Amino acid sequence: EPTSSQERSDIGLVESVKVVVRCRPLNEREKDLGSRVVLSMDVQRCQCFIEKPSAVDEPPKQFTFDGTYFTDHTTEEMYNEIAYALVEGVTEGYNGTIFAYGQTGSGKSFTMQGVSEPASQRGVIPRCAENTKFLVRASYLEIYNEEVRDLLGSDTKQRLELKEHPERGVYVRDLSMHTVHSVGECERVIEQGWRNRAVGYTLMNKDSSRSHSIFTIHLEICSTGEKRVRGAVRHFSNLTFLQSLVNDNLYVKVNGVVPHMYFFSKCQ
């Protein structure tokens, strides 16, 4: 029976969806309450065990994931082992989604947005900007009380409409797109959107974001043929990094499928 993700990958049992679990350390509130950690992990086998404090004789409940990250693991480790391949896939033309799910205070924002210090705990979203060579435009929206708002729009209070297009699928009308020329610019856009989120405390998390948010990177990349490259150069003439793509013999596609990278940072 294959157990680790490496073993499964060796025999070709690779799924397009990967599910990993992350356990955070006890917080001050939990320590003050004298709470006990009831979760343990066998990270080699990607297994997680939960014991019921009131029934110590019962065997713990056991779950297997594609990856298990315990309290001493960093976002950097998780990103390198799981998220990086997905971000690389986007630069090859595949769409990708990273979706953080968990109850309030479980660490979704910590994993997705992260903290700047220590550097190993920088979040998944800022990290992807470093790995994305062809990054072009970013958007950031929030779903709060079933209303969609543009975290980067000129009026962040305005409610936006959800629409469906026969080819593009579901989209948010009038959602603003922000061209980013460098990692630094992308980080500034992320920070701006982050500050505009609806926040408030919950009983379990004093910094709760109280909303669902979706950060999307829109890339236009990779095709062949010189004509398209010239067209692309005109189209993106304001992007200084485009020339380096052309110099590297990488071609930018102007028309056709635009790969997206989605980062969902809330669902409870």
Ligand SMILES: Nc1ncnc2c1ncn2[C@@H]1O[C@H](COP(=O)(O)OP(=O)(O)OP(=O)(O)O)[C@@H](O)[C@H]1O
């Ligand atoms: N792996 C971790 N290591 C250290 N601290 C963590 C970790 N994960 C979360 N925390 C801390 O736990 C607290 C709650 O985390 P966070 O705000 O990310 O939760 P959340 O799931 O986004 O909650 P909400 O749904 O309420 O917005 C924060 O103070 C965060 O810094």
